[in-house]
Amino acid sequence: MITKLRGVRIVDGFSAAGGFSAAGGLKTSGGFKMADGVVKSVENADLYMIDGVLSRVLPDGKKIDAEYALPGRTVMAGAIDLHTHIGGGKVNLARLLMPERPRATEPMRADKPWLGPLSCPVPNTWETGRRYLQMGYTACFEPAMLPANARQSHAEMRDTPWLDTGGYVVLGNDRMLLEWLQAGVPQSMITDYVAWMLTAHAACAVKVVNAGGIDAFKFNQRKLDVDEKHLHFGVTPRQILRALAIAIEELQLAHPLHVHCSNLGVAGNIESTLATIDAVEGRRLHVTHAQYHCYGKEGPHGYSSAASALADRVNRTPSLTIDVGQVLFGQTVTLSADTMHQFEHRSLALPRKVIFQDLECQAGCGIVPFRYRESQYVHSLQWSIGLELFLRITDPMRVFLTTDHPNGGPFTGYPHLIRLLMDYDFRMSIFDRLHPDVKSTSPLPSLRREYTLAEIAAMTRMGPARALGLENRGVLSDGAIADVVVYRDESNAESMFCDPEMVFRRGILVYRNGEFLADSVKSTIVAGMADSGRGADWYRSAANRAMWHQRYGYSPDMVMVRGEELTDEGRLIEANRVHRLV
Amino acid sequence: MNDKSAIARFCTFCSMVCEGDAERSGSEMASESFCSRRNREHDVLQGMLRSRGRLPDSLEQERSLARANSILENGRDIFVTGRIQSVETARATVKFVERAQGSLDLWDSEAAFDTVQAIQRSGFYGVSLAEARESTTLLIIVGDDSLLEEYPRLPAALSAGRSIPALLLGSWGDESIHAWRQAGFDALVVDCDVQGVPRSLLQASRSATSWPWESQVGDWLQQASFTTVLWSNRNLQVAHGDLWIESMMEWIAKRNSDRRCAALAWRGLDVGFQQACTWLTGFPGRIRYRKGVLEYDPTGCRAKAWLQKEATDRPIVGHRRIRNPVLVWVDDTAGSIPPPVLSSGVPMIVVSPAGLSGTDPKTIGEEIIWLPTRLPGIEVPAEFFRGDQTLMVHGIQGATLAANEPEVGNTPTMVAGDWLRRLVAR
Structure with a gap:
């Protein structure tokens, strides 16, 4: 099957290595030009999708099966969300907790009824897949897959149509690891364990949530700083972070340690966030939902923005990436494995109901419904901090567009967020409605940067693809997977990004003007440890298996997710694909 | 990693x-690790002998499917219920209900929905x-002997090999108490009305002097750093279970x-469906599709209420001509169909392993069609919670077990999802 897109404007991501200016790309009549002079937006181009793979040229003798004349349309690769809670125990509990339809924050559009509000801040799997595809997203990653919940996470993601998916296994509060660190076992043992956990749970990365803190909370410890000892095990978050970062380095995983720092949402937590970055001693690191982790203690309410400190660190540290976790105003439900800090926020629940769970000596789960309001000081501050991070970090390949769905707001807010980044006047029109103490102290008005389309492509496509080691995604280059999105050019970026004209998956037109035309092959992205030689020995060790059984009451076989479980009705799941650091 | 030890x-x-x-010996499946006390394996394998000892052959099954589809095409009020436990069956059932624009509620879902409604009103700490x-340093067990009759291996599963204080509140017999003690729990029994347990605990937390039970209980509660309260929804004999859970x-x-x-609110296997x-x-269930729109009605969309209405209304208004009700019973167990379902007089399609064992459909007076399935988790691999x-x-890895393999071997390997995908409605 060969499909041709004729006369399109191709907007691709780019690397800012070499110094991309904070002012963004230089807009030229011919497209968007990088500071290093490489034009990555090409006007009036043709693009071919040949059996699911992209090509800029048509090979000799090949016949085109379908052709679309799309002059003036903008074409990008399928977008990638590397941090969105779309499957697993706490996601499903959040659905259970919130059966009521939330108050719509925006009116239904009579001309495009398919763009109405979500049925729930955490929609069901079908609605999740549908709404992501409608925005041009083709791959999403569940960032907090508890080992005990991994099979469920994959089952939910398998039922989420149109999207390629993957999950990050949550480590760093599992008692086996804590016991080993307490005992001072060799690093090789921890690395083998991490390899096995990745393999057994079909994960593609490792996430740590409040290192050691979730477990400490089970022992009634209510706070754990980076260099503070877990009262029971006597280990510090710094030790945990270091050990996991080394393991990931040794395993050559594409995605660095994905860290939810200590002290989520706590005033003054910028100190522990910077200490977390230091803890991995220069190794690669991804700080997730960074907005929630860069607060100072200054200002009229003892709560202030420390975005500039974190942005400076990111700008100076090429091995560091972040996703923002932008707050968007309206009803949502927050969910996290970080029971320690979610519990602290329980009194803020709206509606007034919460779920907390202590899970399997591995982690926990805290679910707190939340309504972000413009008139509330901290909520306004959070909104402005998120935007500050986006605008201060110069390299769009290292700052990714997320709301930490659903924590900062549902993912359907992404087009609105893109407009906030691309349109200074629009941004200020919202800023004017914020709490007066935020308006009087925030530096946001002075940040006049407007993102370009190429930068948006970088932060939503090529950047996340590179961060996850997905070399053939996120770009429109020859040989890339033909996940392609066609946007109408509109002056309003929100309108443009909330409703693409067409979406192709593997070269097949699956969505056009509000209509879903075809199902598509789904893939599960896994780390692929088989050829690393790590992990298998850990599993074979009778001592390790006995320890596992003693800790959990069942053998490791019970939780092992096998490749055949990732297939559904004959659809091919590309399991065991190796994505390594290039 | 596919060596034999992994099986x-x-x-x-x-x-x-x-x-x-597990090993099979004759018609029995034996394993020290399984809940052999209840001999449920035996029941299950007996159930697999199927209706009147024979599994319909392929041709008979296809005829049944055609008849089922004929009933469904005329059906205007399709209600799906049963004992759905595996994730696969749940998936297929939900899709069928949507296609049929029908209603769905598990059989005996009342206890489960007490928990659901408590959670949806005020949340949960689990x-x-x-x-x-x-982690537990004090285990409070609320209920009666039926808890261990239903889940005999619960004390062993909760035993961490150290002595833990365990407070048994409710009505407990010697056998249950012994089981907890044998598993290593330092069990103290307080014979009390389960209904009043939350109130007593709340009173005690407000004022130590109002403590209604023995002083050792108060000491344990004072000393415990991690208390786990265990009950089973299905075995909790209380009025207004949702309010009890909220308290x-x-x-x-x-x-x-x-x-x-x-x-630790223990649930049955139906959590897989939920x-x-x-x-x-x-x-989590109790849903209906009406004109393409999904409705959640936790109080109104109940299988038992629907059946009761059908049984009451039918002789009076002859509504079958108006509504043409059809009941679809989907079952992942080898259990027999409950009498109220069989006697409802509603045309019924049964998608289950056990079929109508022990029942002669001719005595029911309405058409009952059986589409036989393999037993998930026993005869075919399946996913359970x-x-x-x-x-x-x-569930079930390695070789499958079947009591009557020669007979089953002559018929298609059908699971509930296979039939449900082939059922068509208007």
């Missing part, structure tokens, strides 16, 4: 998903099995202000 089998009878190598096993949660929430406390239904639709909703296991 394991997980017991999918009672929701504990115990682990062990703990999983392995966590409770490792218990109020006590647990208060207790968490200065120490740790959580509930989980899958929730991720597929956003709701442990009763704490945390762990989802791929």
Whole structure:
């Protein structure tokens, strides 16, 4: 099957290595030009999708099966969300907790009824897949897959149509690891364990949530700083972070340690966030939902923005990436494995109901419904901090567009967020409605940067693809997977990004003007440890298996997710694909 | 990693998903790790002998399917219920209900929905099995002997090999008390009315002098750093179970202000259905599709109420001509169909392993069509949730067990999902 897109404007991501200016790309009549002079937006181009793979040229003798004349349309690769809670125990509990339809924050559009509000801040799997595809997203990653919940996470993601998916296994509060660190076992043992956990749970990365803190909370410890000892095990978050970062380095995983720092949402937590970055001693690191982790203690309410400190660190540290976790105003439900800090926020629940769970000596789960309001000081501050991070970090390949769905707001807010980044006047029109103490102290008005389309492509496509080691995604280059999105050019970026004209998956037109035309092959992205030689020995060790059984009451076989479980009705799941650091 | 030692089998009878190598001996399946006390394996394998000892052949099954589709095409009020436990069956059932624009509620869902409604009104503080096993310093068990009759391996599963104080509140016989003590728990029994337990706990937390029970109980509560309160929804004999759970949660929430406390509310295997239904639709059951729109009606969309209405209304208004009700019974167990269902007089399509064992459909007076299936987790691999909703296991790995293999071998290998996908409605 060969499909041709004729006369399109191709907007691709780019690397800012070499110094991309904070002012963004230089807009030229011919497209968007990088500071290093490489034009990555090409006007009036043709693009071919040949059996699911992209090509800029048509090979000799090949016949085109379908052709679309799309002059003036903008074409990008399928977008990638590397941090969105779309499957697993706490996601499903959040659905259970919130059966009521939330108050719509925006009116239904009579001309495009398919763009109405979500049925729930955490929609069901079908609605999740549908709404992501409608925005041009083709791959999403569940960032907090508890080992005990991994099979469920994959089952939910398998039922989420149109999207390629993957999950990050949550480590760093599992008692086996804590016991080993307490005992001072060799690093090789921890690395083998991490390899096995990745393999057994079909994960593609490792996430740590409040290192050691979730477990400490089970022992009634209510706070754990980076260099503070877990009262029971006597280990510090710094030790945990270091050990996991080394393991990931040794395993050559594409995605660095994905860290939810200590002290989520706590005033003054910028100190522990910077200490977390230091803890991995220069190794690669991804700080997730960074907005929630860069607060100072200054200002009229003892709560202030420390975005500039974190942005400076990111700008100076090429091995560091972040996703923002932008707050968007309206009803949502927050969910996290970080029971320690979610519990602290329980009194803020709206509606007034919460779920907390202590899970399997591995982690926990805290679910707190939340309504972000413009008139509330901290909520306004959070909104402005998120935007500050986006605008201060110069390299769009290292700052990714997320709301930490659903924590900062549902993912359907992404087009609105893109407009906030691309349109200074629009941004200020919202800023004017914020709490007066935020308006009087925030530096946001002075940040006049407007993102370009190429930068948006970088932060939503090529950047996340590179961060996850997905070399053939996120770009429109020859040989890339033909996940392609066609946007109408509109002056309003929100309108443009909330409703693409067409979406192709593997070269097949699956969505056009509000209509879903075809199902598509789904893939599960896994780390692929088989050829690393790590992990298998850990599993074979009778001592390790006995320890596992003693800790959990069942053998490791019970939780092992096998490749055949990732297939559904004959659809091919590309399991065991190796994505390594290039 | 596919060496022989990796092959394991997980017991999918009672929701504990115990682990062990089962062996078949004649018509019995034996494993020390399985809940052999109840001989449920025996029941299951007997059930697999099928209706009147014979499994319909392929041709008969196809005829049944054609008749089922004929009934469904004329049906205007299609209600799906049964004992759905595996994730696969739940998926297929939800899709069928949507296609049929029908209603869906599990049979005997009342206890489960007490928990659901308590959660949806005020939330929940929970703990999983392995966590409770490792972290608990005081276990409070609320209920009666039926808890261990239903889940005989619960004390062993919660035993961490150290002595833990265990407070048994309710009505407990010697055998149950012995079981807890044998598992290593330092069990203290307080014979009391289960209904009043949350109130007593709340009173005690407000004032130590109002403590209604023995002083040792108060000492234990004072000393415990992590308290787990265990009960089983299905075995809790209380009025207004949802309010009881909310009261218990109020006590647990208060207790968490200065120490740790959580509930281990044990559920049956039907949590698999609730989980899958929730991720597929956003709701844990009791749903209906009406003109393409999904409705969640936790109080109105109940299988038992629907059946009762059908049984009451039918002779009076002859509404069958108006509504043409059809009941679709989907079952992942080898159990027989409950008498109220059989006597409802509603045309019925049964998608189950056991069929109509022990029942002569001619005596029912309405058409009952059986579409036989393999037993998930026993005859075919399937995914189940442990009763704490945390762990989802791929039930039965390695060789499958079947009591009457020669007979089954001559018929198609059908699971519930296969039939449900082939059922068509208007």
